[in-house]
Amino acid sequence: MFSESKTMRAAGILAAAVACAAVAGCAGGAASRTAGRSAFWQYDYAAAQKLFAESQDRLDRNYVLYNLEVGSAAFEGGNYYAARTAFERAAQVMRGYGGNTQGIISLIANESAKLYKGDPYEQAMANFYDGLVYYRWGDWRNARAAFHQALMADQSSAEGNKEDFAVAQFMIGKCYLKLGEPDNARISFEKAREKYPNNPYFSDDAINSHNVLLIIQLGRAPVKTQTGLAGSNDVYEGGRYRETGATVCANGRLLGQSALAVDLLDQAQASGRSAKDTIQTIKGGIKTGLIAAGAQQMTDNRGAAGPIMLLAGLLMPAGADIRNWDLLPGEVHVLSAKLEPGSYTFKIDFLDGSTPLLDYRQVWFHVPVNADGETVLFFRSGREKANGNFPPPQSPKFGEAPGGSSGATATEGTP
């Protein structure tokens, strides 16, 4: 039979659990992020952006992550204006020195207590997206600055992997060309070719003659998992996806096969080890040691020291911080071509090796190729992404939301 004190203790624990559950359940931000992620992977980027944006202004340790999520949803949804704003907000904090106190706390407490600033490859990608938007707008100076920031972020990678963010080098070269600095452009293109010598779109011929540039993103972001003693260190594993390349046709004419310009798993794994990893390993060692020693003491019946050590070991936060920007792709490919100005139907077949994945096929109609300057298009792979099911035709009149409360009704047939 339970004594009264035991009952009270149990009731206290349960009351705490109630409070925790209420707090966890009421965390509206987390709920909207989960729903946003669900919308993102179902390709409703407008809905995803709205849901992610609910957390965008929350000034907590995940501020950068919130903005990266908004940026990803906006970028994939073609809302480049909002994407640039979100990526810049994230990049400012990533580059800054803020969050030092939380950083120090995270060394002794849970690592995930620190302000999330992303790994070098994530910082590089945020700046890369920013640069792509500027490049699309023809703002070569800002584009070049953003791509340079991407390379700067990559500088924190392990020795031998610095400046290997080839796609940023390639884009910097293109910016230099537009700005009339061919010598600087040549240096950047050489660096891009050093990493991917077989990429046909990095050749001088392709760079000088092609007027359409396709940036094609494939697959899923690398996954960060805990490893080592008590999960105190992190390791990157490849995201699971089938597509390895893509072929593109414009109005039925094959333009070619995409070529790898950056592999994000390579970049993630090249992040290198820092003092933080050593501290995490020590924390993992202490935690494991306390648990083992506590258990040994208890086995030997040596008083209260055993349970105390065991409890301290169990409660010690040593787990590695595994937050990461999981909306990124796994690879970024490029493809360029020369096309006459006009309207095109682009058909993109994603490949698993050399086999086309039919449920990944994307067809996009009436894509304009400009008469002046370069046309830049962004695509991202996804299973069943290009859905051929369109809603029924609408007959809207100005001032009336179709099917809305104003009385206008949607009718069948082309208006």
Place this chain on the structure above:
Amino acid sequence: MTQNRTGKRQNEKGKRQNRFLFLPFTFYFLLFTFCFAAGCAQQRPYTRLDLFRVKDETPEKVVYCNDCTGHVPGSIPFVLGGTCCCTPTQELIDAYHRDGLLLDYDLGRLKQLYESLGIQIMDGQHHDCNNQCPWGPHILQGGKCMVPPTPGTRHYEEIITGRFRLPEPEHEDTKRR
């Protein structure tokens, strides 16, 4: 015998006390479940309604023209009951006039018309928003944004073909915020 009876009585009493001890646990368990469910109720699960169908490679007809599709000859501005959502420029006015349309309009008057209706057209500050800006959705969907949607997106195809989704009514909570 008496000892047995007393023992039995004590056992029954103990059992009854044990039974009552479960009451606070049951109470807290129910409270926990209720709180968790109440919290989780805020989560709006996202579900895509339309099923997947492989897309035909034959392009759909452009019904509503814009800057990306190019002006469709013979169409008049959407705000005047037509199907043209092109950004007003002198070339566009000339094209209308060539078709014998809007002869009493010049560029200034057409721009003024859009302005008076609160419609935001594309300019140096307002572009590439895919109609998800504060003036969105697209004017076809009952919004005030006439920036051409981004080519290579589903929204673009829906707008130019006139086969678009109905905008979701704004939630009361969002309105208040």
